[in-house]
Amino acid sequence: MPYPAKLHPGTILSAARQLLEDGGPEALSMRPLAERLGVQPSSLYRHYADRAALLSALETEATLELLATVQAHAAQATPAASLHAVGLAYLAYARQHPHLYGLLLAPKEPYMATPGPGKDLWNAVLALVDAVTGQPDDTAATVAVWAYLHGFVVLERSGQFGLSGPRGGFERGLQALIEGLGRKGGDAGPG
Amino acid sequence: MPYPAKLHPGTILSAARQLLEDGGPEALSMRPLAERLGVQPSSLYRHYADRAALLSALETEATLELLATVQAHAAQATPAASLHAVGLAYLAYARQHPHLYGLLLAPKEPYMATPGPGKDLWNAVLALVDAVTGQPDDTAATVAVWAYLHGFVVLERSGQFGLSGPRGGFERGLQALIEGLGRKGGDAGPG
């Protein structure tokens, strides 16, 4: 009777995504996933080799979405404005999908190293930063921007900002960073 | 014959710390910990209520160490130089003790909210940032600096910078951030 197969990779993945988004990585386990799909846990292995494969697929999904978000905000009047808008959009995505976003920075090989959506995302941000600093392939500045964005996301998620937290602080720092990176120098010593 | 008790809270904690530092949080489990101490797992519960108590004690230890590191580098010729030096010291500590550092930002109540070593650490950085921006209690700017520092640590640990990664990028961004925050304005719009 199970002629129209109950399961398709897409169905599984979307259920898995819901589990992850609702309850974090630990909530995405094979048994609850199967239950939500009305299926036995072992059936899932016909479609995904193991749990890691599911997570990997979700990570790709998230990367593509974040890339699309970035691209959608990258065209502003000035390079600084573009980077500013993209920063806000990045934060917004991470806030909307915290657990999905969390997959993006699990220990792995660098995005910039291997082709794929991750590298596309890196390149998109790199181009924006280059436009601001005026230097081609400005890896160091891109890393700085990325560190700031990611750090803010993590701090906020860890609860450090509390309920009435200084969320306006995000733009203050982003602005300062863009300004500071934009100046030709970078040669002012610490002293 | 076990007159000199085998276990003391300090002994346990230092063994626990080693497990954590060597293998991350998952490596700190009660059975291996007991084995390393030549003891049965159940014996540990005489000294620490549960595993969470161990982690909490280690977190306090790490916070105090990081605070000491910050204080040791805070006295430079100028406020900017102090913040710069502290930033480097912060990164160095996180690199030296990645898993211990990792305990510091597990989801919890904000450091700035409740008295304790965490709040002391926050206040120490806050004072440095205030001196740079010229504003008292400049929470927003402090958050920005902290986000940058933490974000860089996490990105680096996640392997994003590879082996020959742009570690010099850290100072570039830190410098830019300090400069940008130091300017009176912050009022320059994104456009």
Add this chain to the structure above:
DNA sequence: GTCTATAGCAGGATAGAC
């Protein structure tokens, strides 16, 4: 204060029938 013994839970994954 340490021991033995064990309860209890959750998780990933596989073998083989249908």
Add this chain to the structure above:
DNA sequence: GTCTATCCTGCTATAGAC
């Protein structure tokens, strides 16, 4: 392609003897 049945591993934590 889904099922039943099960294995295996890992973990925290407790009860009660000594």
